[in-house]
Amino acid sequence: MKSKLISSGLVYSTDSGRMCPDCRQPVAACQCRAAQSRPRGDGIVRVSRETKGRAGKGVTLVKGLDVDDAALVALGKQLKTACGSGGTVKEGVIEVQGDHVERVMALLQAQGHKVKRAGG
Template identity: 65%
Template sequence: MATTKSNQASTLVYSTEAGGRVCPGCGAPMAQCRCKELDKARVRATDGIVRVSHETKGRKGKGVTVVKGVALDDAGLTALGKQLKTACGSGGTVKDGVIEIQGDHRELVIAALTRLGHTVKRAGG
């Protein structure tokens, strides 16, 4: 007995009328999609507390200082990440709303964020 897929919802993946690939978020052609721009401009919802921790998972034992919960858009988060990396004299990255700074610089980061007016908590051990 064969089953049919009529019960499942289908989404348009490609259309010759729309000019090629279609964005799954808004349904507009990929050339006219504005979903990513809207996501970049959106400020992440947080509880107002910035959490600073130290992690080594997935980094072959190398530790990084992780800053989570900063209520800034992507441009502001990138600028803050650059300030923190400069203050620590270390490298790092900003991805998915999280600032990662190479090495254990928790005390320096907490002091810098407190000077900038953020409410900071030390998370983890």
């Protein structure tokens, strides 16, 4: 039976903050995470409703926005406020709790995005 060597590395430094577990550099200067950035959209924002993996609770998903992470978080906050519900931004996808597909589509179209309804 082979033994598995577990290397414990530095995960936080008081000088530079969080450290990347792969390249052992500060997260702000990490080169390996930059290569794994999310893919750019095709110019069409897709809005759908999904319940998979959420114990039957529905969420509205917004995918395909071609904006940077800070603008994505700001837009997520704006959509959540307009819908009067919670949510999050994960891996380039805005999740708004509840079924707000029509309202989110109208808000995005008013901002000049090309929007399509995805899913059923």
